[in-house]
Amino acid sequence: MISSTEKLDRISEEGIRRLVDAFYAKVRRDPELAPIFLRAIPGDWQPHLNKMYAFWSSVMLTTGRYKGNPVVKHLVIPGIRPHLFERWLALFNETCGELFDEGIGEEFRVKAARIAESLMLALFYRPDRPWPPEPTR
């Protein structure tokens, strides 16, 4: 645990790396998310982590380091459900709070929530059903 005096007050590649590492360590221990992620990434996690450093670098530092199609990637994940996005966001927000000061943490949280909403719409929105979807556990 990082003490509040050491919380990061700016966004850097190093900060992003620490966030991604700490967040996915939690994901791999989480009873709801771990089965989905471990099935999608059965072997070495480093390539995925590298991709996530690049993704968040692109989103928060506009470096253009990540190039990919996350909608298509998520479409093929077996067992993916709307309530898992909430769990993902809860863990992500918690990790941001541990690493960054309030302002920077909020910048990450706002982006993550918008991206999650966008992926959920792409995956689960149907014109004939209510939005947001009912929790289906």
Place this chain on the structure above:
Amino acid sequence: MTFVVTDNCIKCKYMDCVEVCPVDCFYEGDNMLVIHPDECIDCGVCEPECPAEAIVPDTQPGLESWLKLNAEYASVWPNITVKREAPADAKQFDGVPDKLKQYFSVSPGRGD
């Protein structure tokens, strides 16, 4: 939710947006770019990059016709991920009102 390219992109087409977009969701017409609404993840990185301030979130009211235009042409124009030189007269057209009616071209651009 998605971001939408609007009127002031026409004849300006600066293309700064395509470099920063993490998901390569820009498509190129002869004199305008559009965003593919099903590929955009709403990260917002492109919005402040546009020198013409032509990119806006679809949560803004009154964008229905632009949303439709973006979706329609994203499916027929080529993908663009690498920036090229903006048109020589881009600056002259920056801020000209109502360019859609006068200048919009349905022809595809070069793409990558």
